Amino acid sequence: MGLIKMSKLEEMKISNHNLSELEKDLALNGEVESTEDIVTEELAIHFGPQHPSAHGVFHAIFHVKGEVVTKIEPDIGYLHRCFEKIAENRTYTQFIPYTDRMDYVASMTNNWAYCMAVEKLAGIEVPERAEHIRVIVGELQRIASHLVFLSTAGSEAGALTPFVYFFDEREGILTLYEKICGARLTYNYIRIGGVRADAPEGWLDDTLAFVTRLKKRMYDYDRLVLGNYIFKKRFIGVAPFSAEQALDWGLTGPPLRSTGVSYDVRRSDPYSVYPRLEFDVVVKYKGDNYDRACIRSDEIKQSIRIIEQAIEQIPEGPVKADGIAKVFKPAAGEGYGHVESPKGDLGFYVVSDGTTKPYRVKIQGPSFGNLQALPAMSEGTYIGDVVLTLGTLDPVFGEVDR
Amino acid sequence: MSDENIMNQGNSEEISAGIKIVEEKGIGYTLTVEREDLFKAASALKEAGFDLFLFVSGIDYPESIKLTYRVYSSKRQNKLAVMLKTEVPKSDPTVDSLVPLWSAANWHERETYDLYGVIFKGHPDLRRIFLPQDWVGYPLRKDYSDDHMTVMDDGKKDKDKAAAKDKPAAAAPKESAEKQDAPEQPSDIADANEVSTNGSDKNE
C-alpha cells in the first residue's frame, strides 16, 4: 500500500513539472474544465523559529502541497553563541561549564568529550575510579536523554501522558546528579584528569536502586508508547533511510545504527573502561522512524546493564589525576577526543599552542550532522511525519548552533 | 571489533599510490596533503572505504588556514578513522569541495565558510549557515573584530554609539561585550590598543 502511495506522489510531482506556466495560470484562475487539470498552489509554511515541536529554536520553510511536504529548507543559527571563539579566550578548565550549554539535555557527555580531548592532548592518565564514575554518570546521561526523546516522540505523536511519565523518571536521574555534582542540568562535573568530587556516600546504592526500578518500569512504558497500535501506525515505514544514505549524509548515533551500521564509539574506538564492560550495540535494520525510536528504548536497557556492571567493578582510589596544575598548560599539539553521546559521535578537536588557553577548539556536534539529513529523509511525507522525523533525529539546537 | 584488534594495528598504511596515513599523537591516523591534491586524496580515502564524513575544522594561523577533515570507515577492519589535513593560504582561501564525495560535507563546509571564509569550489550552496547573510567578516579568524557592530547595553553604549556616529571612521566603540568578559585576553587587548590610537578619549 505504501509503495503505491509513493509512486502516485511521484506521478503528481512529475505531472506538475510538465505543466507550462500558462497552464498553471489557467488552472489557478479557474479556467479549467476537467477536474484533472486543477493544480493546487504550493504553500510555504514557516515552521518556527518558535514552534511547539521545533525542539528549540529551529526555522524551516516547508513547501507543502495539500498535506504533503515537497521541499524543506532548514535555517539554523538562532542559538549560535560561537562557543568555539569563546573557548579561545578561556583557560582549559574554564571552558568546561560552556560545554554544558551545548547539548543541554546531555551535558555530562559534553563535559566528558571535552575533557577527553584535552587529556589526549596532554597525555593525562585518568584514575580507575574516576573512569568508572564517568561511565556511570555518562550512561545515566544517556538514559536521561533517551527518556526525553521518548517523551517528546510521544507528545509529538499526540500522547501527552507518557511525556509526564518519562520526565518523572528523568527527575530521578537529575536528583542523582544533584547529589553527586550539585546541579540538575548544567553539571560541570567532569574535570581534566578525573571528576570534580567523589560520589557521596550511598550514591552508588541509590543509583543501583534507581536503575533496577527503571528496568521494571520500562516494560510498561514500552507497551504504552512503542507497542501502541496508533504509535506504530504513525512511525513504522515513515522516512526510511538506507545504510548508504545514512553514511552519505553523515548520520551518527541512533539514527545511523537504525539503518544497520554498527557504529558506536564505545566499540569502534573504545575509551574509558568500556572494553571491560559487557553490552550490546543495538542495531536495527529498517532505518525508519519506528526503528529510530525503538533503538533508544533498547539502549536504555543496555545502559542499565553497563551501570550495573560498573557499580559492581568500581575500585577504590583517587578520582583525579595527580600533578595537574591549577593553571593548566599543555604542550603544543593536537588532541581529538570523542565519546558516544546520546545523540551520536560527539567529538572535540583541541589545538594547543603551549599557552594556558586553547588555540582552537572544534566541536563536532552529532545533532548538526543528523539534522542535515532532515530534508533528504522526509521530503515527500506528510506534515505530521516531518515533525516526527525531526523528533526521531533528536537534535538539540544548543548543539546544532553551538 | 575486539579490543586486541585495535591494539595490533600498525603505525602507517598506504591507502593508494603516494597517499599514506601515519599515526600522530593525540588525534590518531593522519594524512596531510597539499590543497591541490585534497580531492584526489579524499577520493582515494572514499575508495578505501572511508564512507562517513564527520567534520571539517579550520584553524587560523597568521599566514594560512589549516583544514582538518575527519572521515570514518564502516567497512574496514582497522584504522577506522583518519584525519585529513590540508592548508590554504589566507590570500586565496579556496579549496575543492568534498560534497560530491560525501553529501554530509555540505553543512560542515558551509560552517567553515561562515566562520573562516574558506571558499569551497564546487559546493552547491555556499551560504553562511549560522550568521545572517549580511554579516561582515569571519568571526573565528584571529584578526576578526566586531568593532563595526553596535552594542546595546544599558544606555552607556548609546553614548558610545553617538560618539561613533560623529566620527564613524575614526572611533568605533572599543569595549565590546567580549572584551568585558575576558579582559586578560592578549590579542583583543592588542586590537584595542591599535584602534585607540585614533580618538580614545571619545569613549567613556
Added chain:
Amino acid sequence: MAGRISNFIDAWKSIVIGHSVTAKKLREPRSTFFYPYEPPKLEERYRGAPMLVRIAGETDEKEGACTACGLCAKACPVNCITVERNKDKEAPLKAAVWNLDLTRCMICGLCAETCPQGALKMSHDFENAVYVKDKLIYDMERVLRRPVMVKAAEPGSEE
C-alpha cells in the same frame, strides 16, 4: 483478510494495554509538590549562588575567612567576581571589596573549587528573582553568610 483481522485484534489489544498502564498509574503517588508553600528538597551539594563563609564561632563578626587572594576572580569563566585587597595595614589579608555580579554568574562552582582557604562556598540560594537588575550585584555584606546550610560541595574542603 486473516491478516486484517489479526491486525484489528492486535490494535485493540495494544490500546487496551495502554489504557491499563495509564490506569495503573492512577494509583501511584503524585510526583509534584507545592513549591512555594513547601520548601524544595535540595541535596547537600546543591550549587546556588556563591557565598563567603564567616569564620566559625564569630557570629557577630563581619569578617570572613577570605584572604582576598583573587584566585576566585581568576578562575571565573565569566568574570563576575571582583576582589580588592584591603590597603589598610592592620588587616592586610582581608578583602575590601568582594562583589559578585549574579546577572553573569552561571553558578559553575569553579570559584569555590579554587579557593585555597575554603572561604568561598556555593550556597543553597535558588530564588534569585528580583524586580531591579541592580539588586543582583551582590556586595560583601550580601555574600557573607554563616555556613549553616552547606557542608561542602568541593573536594578540597571536604571532611
Added chain:
Amino acid sequence: MLSSTKLLEFASNYGIPVWALDGAIAIVFAVVLFAICAISVIINVYLLRKISADFQLRYGPMHVGWHGSLQLFADAIKLLTKEDIFPSNADRWIFRLAPVVTFVPAYLGFLVLPIGHGIVIQDLNVGLLYILAIPAIGVAGIIMAGFGSYNKYAIIGSLRSAAQMVSYEVPRALSIIGIVMIAGSAKLSSIVGAQHVWYIILQPIAFVVFLVSTLAEINSTPFDLPETESELVNGYYTEYSGMRFMFFFFAEYVALFAAATLTTVLFLGGWHGPGPEYLGPIWFTIKTFAMIWVIMWIKWTLPRFRIDQVMDLGWKVLLPLALINVLITGLVMMII
C-alpha cells in the same frame, strides 16, 4: 411551542398575545439551557484538569478555591480582560463571526435531549436526525475561523477539520440506524423508553463505531488533527485570543458534553436506573459523567493518527462496520 392547552387558556384569559408568551417561554428555556451548558463546561474543564492530573502524577489546580475549584473562574476573568488581538490581514466579519457560528450549533443540540422521563424541551419526532445534523453545522464556523484568520496553520487546520467531520458524520449516522430499527422511532424519548436492555449490549458494534466517530466529531485524541499542537501550533484557532478564544474553548467542551449525553441516551439507557422515576435525571448525569471520564481516559492515553489514516479509518473501517451492523440487526430482527 405552546403545546399545553392550559397555557393557551391562561393566555386567552388574560389577554396576552400568544406570540409574546411563546417568546417569553423560549427565552426562559434558552437561558436555562445556556446555564446548563455553562455549568457543564465548568464541571468538564475542572474534570479535564483533575483527571489529566490524576493520570499524569500531578495534582492539577489546587490554589484557587477548594482544590482549585474556582480556577476556571479565574481563567475566565483572565481571558475576558485580555486584549483582543485582531490580525491585521484577517477577514473582519468572518473572523469575528466564526466563534459564534461554532458555539451556537453545539449548544442547540441540547434542545431535544431527554434528561428524565418527560423532561425535555422539545421532543421532536425526528430528534435523532436533528441532534446529528445541527451540531455538524459547527464545522462551518471552524472553516470560517481558518479562512478568516489569514494564517496558514489555521487554514490547514480548518480544512482538516472539515474533511474529518464530513467523513465521520457518515459512519456515525449509519451506526445509529440499528437503534432506530430496534426502537422503531427516531424520537429520542421513545428510544430511551424502549431501552429495557441497554443498547450497548444489543448493539456493541454500533457502540464502537459511534464512540470512535464521536471522538472524531469532537476533535478529541486520537482524532485531534485540526488542532495538533505539535504540527499546526493550534490549528484553526491559532490567531484567536481573549474572549473569542474562550468561545472556541466553550464550544469544544459543550460538544464534549453533548457527545457524552447523546451516548448516554442512545446506548446507556438514558434516565433508566434503579429506584423511582424521579431519580432519572440523577442517573442520567452519573452516566454522562462516566462517559466523559472514559473519553478523557482515551484522550490522555492514545497518540493521534495522521490525517490520511484518519480518512482511511473513517471510510474503510468504520463505514463498512456500520453497514454490517445494519445488516446483522436486520437479519436478527427478521429471525426473531
